[in-house]
Amino acid sequence: MTRVLAIMMGAAFILLLATLTLVVMPYLQMSAEAVPPGLKPYTQQELMGRQTYIANGCMYCHSQQPRDPSFASGDRDRGWGRPSVPGDYANDWPHLMGTMRTGPDLFNIGARQPSEDWHLIHLYNPQAVMKGSIMPPYRFLFRHVEKAGPNDKVVNMPPPYGPGSGQLIVTEEGMALVAYLLSLDHTYPAPTLPQAKIDEE
Amino acid sequence: MTPTIALLLIITFLLSTVGLLVLIWSISTNQFSNSQNAARTIFTPGEEGHSEDPAREDTSAYKGDSKAAKEAFTARRVQDQSSKPAVLIWLSSAVFWLLIGSFYGLLASIKMHYPEFMADSQWWTFGRIRPMHLNAVVYGWSSMAGIGAVLFLVPRLFKTPLRGTPYAVTGAIIWNIGVILGLGAINFGLSDGQEWLEFPWQVDFLFVLGGALCAVPLLLTCARRTVEHLYVSSWYFLAALVWFPFLFFIANVPKVFPGATGATVNWWFAHNVLGLWVTPLGIGIAYYIIPKILGRPIISYKLSLIGFWSLALFYSQVGIHHLIGGPIPTWLVTLSIVHSVMMSIPVITVAINHHGTMWGSFGRIKESPTLRFVWIGALMYTATSLQGSLMALRSVNVITHFTHYTIAHAHLGMYAFLSFILFGAIYFIMPRLTDREWPWRRMISLHFWLVAIGILIYFVSLTTAGWLQGLALLDAKTPFLEIVQMTIPYLQARSLGGGLMVAGHIVFVVHFIFMLSRRGAMTQGPTLFRVRTKEISQ
Ligand code: HEM
Numbered sequence: 001m002t003r004v005l006a007i008m009m010g011a012a013f014i015l016l017l018a019t020l021t022l023v024v025m026p027y028l029q030m031s032a033e034a035v036p037p038g039l040k041p042y043t044q045q046e047l048m049g050r051q052t053y054i055a056n057g058c059m060y061c062h063s064q065q066p067r068d069p070s071f072a073s074g075d076r077d078r079g080w081g082r083p084s085v086p087g088d089y090a091n092d093w094p095h096l097m098g099t100m101r102t103g104p105d106l107f108n109i110g111a112r113q114p115s116e117d118w119h120l121i122h123l124y125n126p127q128a129v130m131k132g133s134i135m136p137p138y139r140f141l142f143r144h145v146e147k148a149g150p151n152d153k154v155v156n157m158p159p160p161y162g163p164g165s166g167q168l169i170v171t172e173e174g175m176a177l178v179a180y181l182l183s184l185d186h187t188y189p190a191p192t193l194p195q196a197k198i199d200e201e
Numbered sequence: 202m203t204p205t206i207a208l209l210l211i212i213t214f215l216l217s218t219v220g221l222l223v224l225i226w227s228i229s230t231n232q233f234s235n236s237q238n239a240a241r242t243i244f245t246p247g248e249e250g251h252s253e254d255p256a257r258e259d260t261s262a263y264k265g266d267s268k269a270a271k272e273a274f275t276a277r278r279v280q281d282q283s284s285k286p287a288v289l290i291w292l293s294s295a296v297f298w299l300l301i302g303s304f305y306g307l308l309a310s311i312k313m314h315y316p317e318f319m320a321d322s323q324w325w326t327f328g329r330i331r332p333m334h335l336n337a338v339v340y341g342w343s344s345m346a347g348i349g350a351v352l353f354l355v356p357r358l359f360k361t362p363l364r365g366t367p368y369a370v371t372g373a374i375i376w377n378i379g380v381i382l383g384l385g386a387i388n389f390g391l392s393d394g395q396e397w398l399e400f401p402w403q404v405d406f407l408f409v410l411g412g413a414l415c416a417v418p419l420l421l422t423c424a425r426r427t428v429e430h431l432y433v434s435s436w437y438f439l440a441a442l443v444w445f446p447f448l449f450f451i452a453n454v455p456k457v458f459p460g461a462t463g464a465t466v467n468w469w470f471a472h473n474v475l476g477l478w479v480t481p482l483g484i485g486i487a488y489y490i491i492p493k494i495l496g497r498p499i500i501s502y503k504l505s506l507i508g509f510w511s512l513a514l515f516y517s518q519v520g521i522h523h524l525i526g527g528p529i530p531t532w533l534v535t536l537s538i539v540h541s542v543m544m545s546i547p548v549i550t551v552a553i554n555h556h557g558t559m560w561g562s563f564g565r566i567k568e569s570p571t572l573r574f575v576w577i578g579a580l581m582y583t584a585t586s587l588q589g590s591l592m593a594l595r596s597v598n599v600i601t602h603f604t605h606y607t608i609a610h611a612h613l614g615m616y617a618f619l620s621f622i623l624f625g626a627i628y629f630i631m632p633r634l635t636d637r638e639w640p641w642r643r644m645i646s647l648h649f650w651l652v653a654i655g656i657l658i659y660f661v662s663l664t665t666a667g668w669l670q671g672l673a674l675l676d677a678k679t680p681f682l683e684i685v686q687m688t689i690p691y692l693q694a695r696s697l698g699g700g701l702m703v704a705g706h707i708v709f710v711v712h713f714i715f716m717l718s719r720r721g722a723m724t725q726g727p728t729l730f731r732v733r734t735k736e737i738s739q
C-alpha cells in the first residue's frame with residue numbers, strides 16, 4: 001500500500017503547490033489591490049440585468065477585458081477602452097471576462113453606445129441596426145401587445161423589422177439587461193498594471 | 202514586476218525543477234523499484250508477443266499454453282466479469298450523453314452562422330445551448346466514459362476482481378442525476394456564469410458524491426491487489442482520483458473569490474479539468490491498450506514515470522494561459538506560460554513511449570479498430586499539446602486568444618485526442634463484457650471515417666478562420682462587422698464537419714445498442730477468444 005500512498009500523496013502535494021501559486025498568492029495580491037474610486041456599485045436593477053446577461057450566455061461571444069495597447073493595440077484603436085485592472089472587477093460575482101470575441105468587447109459599451117433605444121432595437125433584432133450581424137435576436141425579452149400601458153417602455157422598430165401590427169414593449173428583464181449594459185462604463189482613470197512586452201516571450 | 206514577486210516566481214520554478222530532478226534520480230536509481238519488468242505486468246504469463254484484440258483474424262488469441270498461463274487467463278476473465286455491471290452503466294450513460302451533447306454542439310454551430318435558427322424562445326438561445334453542449338460532453342460523455350474505462354481496467358491492472366461494484370453503480374446513478382439537473386438548470390437560465398463551472402454549485406455536490414462512491418471500489422480493489430508493480434496507467438488513474446475532487450471542490454466553493462481572482466480560479470480549474478482529469482484518463486488508457494494490442498511492452502518504463510511526474514508538476518500550473526493580456530498580475534501569466542512551454546517534456550516522453558512502441562507496427566491500424574482509434578488519439582494528444590505550448594506564447598496568443606482558433610484547439614484535444622481514445626476503449630471493452638463480438642465491422646469503419654473526416658473539416662476550417670480573425674482584430678482599420686462576415690463561410694464548414702461527426706455518433710450509438718441488446722449479427726465467442734468471422738475494419 002505504501003507505494004499507492006506515495007503516488008497519491010505526491011499528486012496531492014503537487015496540486016497543493018499549484019493551488020498556492022495560482023489561487024492563494026493571486027488572491028492575496030489582488031484583494032490588496034486598490035479599488036478605483038470611480039467604480040460605482042451596481043444598482044438592484046443592474047444586478048438583475050447582469051443575471052439576464054449570464055442566463056442568456058452573452059459572455060460566450062463578448063469579452064469584458066480590453067488589453068493593454070502596448071500588447072494588443074487593436075483593443076484601444078477599436079474604442080474598447082483603457083486596459084482593465086483587477087480593481088475594476090471588485091463588484092463582479094462572478095467575473096464575466098469571457099474568452100471569445102465573436103462580438104466586440106463590452107467593458108465600456110455604456111460609454112460607447114449610451115442610447116437605451118439603440119440597445120433595445122439591437123437586442124430585438126441585431127439586423128435592424130447591423131445588417132449582417134450574427135448576434136442572435138433576443139425577442140423573448142420583449143412582449144407584443146395590442147396597446148401599451150402607461151408604464152410600459154415601447155420600442156419603435158424600424159420597418160420591416162417590427163412585429164407589424166400592435167406595439168412592442170420591453171419585459172422587466174429586458175429593461176434590466178439594458179440598464180446593466182449602460183452601467184458598463186469604466187472610463188474613469190485607474191492605474192494600469194505593468195505589462196510585459198510581446199517580445200519578452 | 203516587483204522584486205518579491207520575481208523572487209517567488211523564481212522559487213516556484215526552482216522548486217518544480219528540483220522536484221523533477223529528484224524524481225528522475227529516484228526513478229533512475231530504482232527508488233520506486235520500477236524496472237522494465239513493471240511494463241510487463243499487464244500481460245498474463247506467456248502472453249507477451251500475442252495480441253489481445255477482439256477484432257483480429259489472422260492469429261488466434263492467446264488463451265495460455267501452460268497450466269499456469271491458462272489459469273492466469275481464466276482469472277482475467279473473472280476480473281473482467283467482476284466489473285461488468287459498473288462498467289456497463291457508466292459507458293451506456295456516457296454514450297447517451299455523447300449523443301445529446303453533440304446534438305447541442307451542432308445546434309450551437311448552426312446558430313452561429315444562421316442566427317435566426319430557432320431563435321424565438323429562450324430555451325434554445327445560443328447562450329444556453331453552448332454551455333449545455335460543453336457540460337454534456339465534458340461531464341456526461343468524457344468523464345463518464347473515462348470512469349467506465351478505468352473501472353474496467355482497474356481489476357486488470359491490479360489483477361484481482363473489482364470489489365464494491367454496487368458503489369460504482371450507485372455513483373453512476375447519482376452522477377447522471379447531476380448531469381440532468383445541471384443541464385436543466387442551464388436551460389432554465391440558472392447558470393453559475395463561469396465557463397466550465399456553469400452547473401449551480403448546489404448540483405455540484407452530486408458529482409462529488411458520485412465520484413466519491415466510485416473511489417470506494419477503486420481503493421478497495423487496490424488494497425487487494427496481487428501485482429507487485431504498479432503499471433503506469435494506475436499511476437495516472439490514482440492521481441486523477443485525488444486531483445479531481447480537490448479541484449472541483451475548491452473551484453465550486455461559492456462566494457469566496459471575487460472579480461479578477463475569480464477569473465484566475467476559474468481558469469486554474471478549467472485547465473486542470475483538462476490537464477489533471479481527462480488527460481490522465483486518456484493517456485492512462487492509451488498506455489494500456491497500445492501495448493496490449495501489439496503484444497509488446499512499452500519501450501521505456503522509466504520514461505513513462507518521468508512523463509507522469511513532470512505532467513503533474515507542470516500541468517497543474519498552466520491555467521492562467523487562458524488570461525494572457527487580461528487584468529491579472531504579469532508574474533502569474535508568465536508563470537503559466539513558462540510551465541506551458543515546459544509541458545513539452547511530459548508530452549515528448551509520452552510521445553516517445555506511445556509512438557515508439559507502435560514503431561514498425563503502424564500497419565496494424567489497418568485491421569484493428571481499437572488500435573486505430575487509440576493510436577490516432579495518442580498522436581493527436583502530441584499534436585494538441587505541442588500546439589498548446591505554442592498558443593501559450595505571448596506573440597501567438599495575442600492573435601489566437603478570443604478567436605475560433607481556440608475552439609479548433611479545444612476540439613483537437615477533447616475530440617481527436619480524448620474522444621478517439623474513448624471510442625477505441627469502448628470497442629475494446631464491450632466484447633469482453635458481453636461475451637460477443639461487435640455485430641458489424643462496417644459500422645465501425647463508417648463511424649471512423651465519418652468522425653475522422655468531420656473533425657478534420659472542423660479543425661482546418663476553424664483554425665484558418667481563427668487565425669484570420671485574430672490578425673484582423675488587431676488592426677482597427679478593418680471594421681468589426683467585416684470580420685464577422687469573413688468568418689461565416691468557415692462557420693458553415695464547421696457545421697458540415699460537425700454534421701458528419703454527429704452522423705458518426707448516431708452510427709456508433711446504434712451499433713452500441715445492438716451490442717447491448719444482443720441483436721444483430723451474432724458472431725459468438727468468449728471474450729478473449731478471437732472471433733471466427735471476418736471482423737476487420739477497413
Ligand atoms: C501542453 C499542453 C497544452 C497547452 C500548453 C495548452 C494551451 C492552451 C492555450 C494557450 C489555450 C488558449 C487559451 C486562450 O487563448 O483562450 C488552450 C485552450 C484550450 N485547450 Fe489546451 N493546451 C494543451 C493541451 C490540451 C489538451 C491535451 C486538451 C484536451 C484534452 C486541451 C484542451 C483545451 C481546451 C478545451 C481549450 C479551450 C478552453 C476554453 O476556452 O474554454 N488542451 N490550451
Ligand code: HEM
Binds near residue numbers: 060307
Ligand atoms: C459533434 C460535433 C460537435 C460540434 C458540431 C461542436 C460544436 C461546438 C460549438 C459550436 C462550440 C461553441 C464554440 C463557440 O462558442 O464559439 C463548441 C464548444 C466546445 N466543444 Fe464542441 N462540438 C462537437 C463535439 C464536441 C465533443 C465530442 C467534445 C468533447 C468531447 C466537444 C468539446 C467542446 C468544448 C470543450 C467546447 C468549449 C470550447 C471553448 O470554450 O473554447 N465538442 N463545440
